[in-house]
Amino acid sequence: MKLSEGFSKLIPSVLIFVFYAISFFFFTLALKGIDVSIAYAVWAGLGTAFITIVGIFWFREPASALKTISLVVVVAGVIGLHLSDKVT
Incomplete structure (x- = not known):
C-alpha cells in the first residue's frame, strides 16, 4: 500500500x-x-509478522528489541493456537 x-x-x-x-x-x-479460528490466526498473525519484516528490510524501518520480541510473541501465539487445536 x-x-x-x-x-x-x-x-x-x-x-x-x-x-x-x-x-x-x-x-x-x-x-x-482447518478451523476458522486457526486459519484466521495464521493469516493475521503471520501476515503481520511478514509485513513487519518487509517494512524493516524493504522500507528501512527501525528494528528495535521490543519490535523483535513482539514479533516472536505473535508467531508463538499462532503456533500455540495451532498446537491447542491438536490437544483437544
Whole structure:
C-alpha cells in the first residue's frame, strides 16, 4: 500500500487488489481443512509478522528489541493456537 502512494500510482494500486484477491482465495481453500479460528490466526498473525519484516528490510524501518520480541510473541501465539487445536 505504501508504494501506491495513496492509490495515486496505478500499478501498485492494482497489485494491492490482485494480491488481496489471491490471499482471500487461499484463505478460503485453507478453511476447507482447518478451523476458522486457526486459519484466521495464521493469516493475521503471520501476515503481520511478514509485513513487519518487509517494512524493516524493504522500507528501512527501525528494528528495535521490543519490535523483535513482539514479533516472536505473535508467531508463538499462532503456533500455540495451532498446537491447542491438536490437544483437544
